[in-house]
Amino acid sequence: MFNFFKVQEVSHESKEIKLAKDFQNIPNISKYFKKNTGIDFDDQEVIFKSRITSFCRAHKISSFSSCLKLIYIDQELRQELTDYLTTNESFFYREFHQIEKLVQKVQSSCKNVKILCAPSAQGEEPYSIAIALLTAGVKPSQFHITGIDISLEAIQRAQTAVYNEKAIRNLSNELRSMYFEKKSESYHLTRKVKNQVTFKCINIFENEFTQLPNFDYIFSRNMLIYFDTKTRLKAQKLFTSHFVDANTEIYYGHADLTHMH
Ligand SMILES: C[S@@+](CC[C@H](N)C(=O)[O-])C[C@H]1O[C@@H](n2cnc3c(N)ncnc32)[C@H](O)[C@@H]1O
Structure with missing residues (x-):
C-alpha cells in the first residue's frame, strides 16, 4: 500500500517538471495539519510549502496530495511529519x-504537588522546574512533573536528557556541576533530576490528553502562539478541565499572553 503512492522512477528532468507541477497546491495538507495539531501556518505559507516540499522529496513522495x-x-x-514541522526550540531557565x-x-x-508541562519540548522546561525545586530544598517525594509534547522526537530527546552548551546557557556553574555530568561537549542530566519527570508523547487535542490526571500547576508556554484564536481558546478550556481545584495555577509564556490580547 505504501509504495503505491511513491514517485515512479523518472528521469531527473521530467521529475523536476513533475515536482514543479504537483507541488503547487498546499491548502489541503495545511488544513489537515492544523485540524490535527492546532498549528496554524496560514500566515507562513512560504515556510510551510518549503518544509513540506523537502519532506516529500526526502521521502520520494511525488505531490502534496500523495x-x-x-x-x-x-x-x-504522520508522526515524522509532525516532528518535522514542529518547533521544539527551548532552553533551561x-x-x-x-x-x-x-x-x-x-x-x-x-x-x-503534581505539575504538568504541556508542551515540554525536549525536557528543558520540566527539568528546569525539577532543578529549581530540588535546589530550594523541596523533597523529591513532594512533587512530580509530567511532560507532554506532540513531537515524538522531542520526547525521546527529553528522555535521553543530554544537552548542549546553548540549552544550558542560563545555568550557573554551580547548577551545572550539581545536576549535570560533562562528557566532551555534552551535558548529561543526573538521575535524581530525571526521576522527577515522566514524559509522554501526547497531542493536547487527542483523547489521551483527557485521560491524564488533574494537576496543581500547569505550565503551557510558547505553544499557544502557534494556534489561531479559536484553537487557543479550545486549548485553554482543555487545560482548565485538568485543574485539581480552584487553586490550580496555569502559567503561559510571555509571547502567548501577548497573542491573547
Ligand atoms: C517552542 S516549544 C515550547 C517548549 C517550552 N514550553 C518552552 O517554552 O520553552 C513548542 C512545542 O509545542 C509542541 N506542540 C505544538 N502543538 C502541540 C499539540 N497540539 N500538543 C502538544 N504539543 C504541541 C511542539 O512540538 C513544540 O515542542
Missing part, C-alpha cells in the same frame, strides 16, 4: 521568574 493520502494511512509517517514563583508556592504549601 503526501496527504499517505499520512492518513501511515501513522509513522527560560522565563525563570515564573518558575521562582512556583517554587515559593510549593515551599509554602507543604502538600505533594
